[in-house]
Amino acid sequence: MLFKTITKENLRTFITNIIKENQTFAPVVVSTDADNNPIYQFKKVDSFEEIKINYTKSYSSIKNFFLPYKEDLSTFHFNENGWEQKINYRVNPRVLFGVRACDINALIKLDQVLMKGSFPHPYYIARRKNTFIIGLDHEPMADCFCQSLDTNEVVHGFDIFLTDIGPKYFMLINSSKAFNLLKNITIEEVKEEDRENYIKEKNRLASLFKSHVDVTGMANLMDIEFESSVWQKWGDKCLSCGSCAMVCPTCYCYTVCEKINLSLKTASKEKMLYSCNLIDFAEVAGGHNFRPKSSDRLKYRYYHQHRGFVESFDESKCVGCNRCQKACPADINPVEVLRDLRKENIK
């Protein structure tokens, strides 16, 4: 890792150049919520001016640049001799600008499963390797609880990461690609006052967190509280709509179906992101459903977040972005669910 600084003006030039030469995605306003707060999404931008650099967080996560909601795993062409299979991992290089630390940490968690796991996912790897990530620090929102999950700081998983230290950005440079790209732009060595300002700003950002949840020992607690009435309480609210998993930066469960095209000459194997909250997630051949109750399905979503993933990787799958609550029509709040669980344990 290299540490440099860049003036705001030079950053603008740098990003403008990137946009000119690459498909670049960055936060833009798409809507407003009931309280008149802007809703942001990562969309393709054509100029620096379109980017909402002081955005809060995107409504959907950047996960879908790496795990699209739907993707063809392979296509089949039928001919006289049978069929021919085509697999395409290729993806055009693109740039994501303005990615939050929690979202980069979410990618690192996905990397564990989809790049470093026993069954690497070539489609994910192709997208990951061809995406240049420029991260950006921000003041936490009132509902951000990433600090509790240790995901408010990043040390890898990105190309460049920027922290606003007043007149300029403190810049972490984490790839040779980033280093080469920056050759055409003026960047400066870190001076003593920059280091001071950086640490001050980091401390300030860390002090702004209002939402906290204690996840220590949560994996055990989940097992101990398997029969807890907490699951029923939140399950009664749950609409089983799957919105939480769709916007979650780390939910990667999916379904696969084979589709024959109308021409009868071609077919495809399509992967679609699914949610463990959906009624038929645990339905098996023959029609038996292992989790017909919505409270059970909700419970198992939390199990994957705070028990299953911990067992495999010694950390929660959740990064504390709270997108699930924002997207949940029933306003199911992960912090409250976990607190409920802990309270019952103390009793």
Place this chain on the structure above:
Amino acid sequence: MEFSGIPLKKLRAAFFDFTSCEGCQLQILNHEKNLPDFLSLIEIVNFREISSDKRDDYEIAFIEGAVSRKDQIDRLKDIRKKAKLVVSLGTCACYGGVNAIKNNFSIESMVDEVYKENKPETIPVQKISEIISVDLEIPGCPVSKIELEYIILCLALGSVIEKKKYPVCIECKQNMNHCFIDKGSLCFGAITRAGCDSICVNGGLPCYGCRGPSASVNWMSLKNILIDKGITEEEILEKLSLFNSLNEVIKDEN
């Protein structure tokens, strides 16, 4: 016609219209780029909108619209006798559709409101399955052509037709829409069966549930959420009854 070396029989299909706007029939002719392939899977023997040529040797009868006149009942029973497979096409055929709003008022007051003279004979609106047995229902106002293509393909191949069990929310998130409920507005996407690709929300309108309930409906929770947003129970029930498609959802409440 064959698939992977297996010969397939072209299905003889007929399309019939009852009380409706005929929009679902128009959908059959949409998605032009796929029409040649679509028409290679079925032989249309009766379809007033495309041909005056009519035959009665159909295997599959697609019924668009609801029943709102006595004479339609005999016509429907005759179709049932001739068809091997009867399919309700669209929300009117499956649930009564917007026509069923009529059932909330007396027949006389409705006829008087709409017609000054030549007052027609009319009966309360019924869905097709209230009159004859129906083998397959394809809801939607209008039906999704993509879904219809899939179903025709399944029928041609003799494969299982899989109905989506999850609600519209999934497709809505796939389309990166912002939730209407988060905007403080009414939306029934969370209890409505997916398959429309959240077309209304994509276009800026909330979901009013034309496709009927999804396989897992938590009405009490959704109702409480909407009331919390400041939407009156009266408005909720009025919107819920727009297509007559979500009635069974309220039945659970009582």
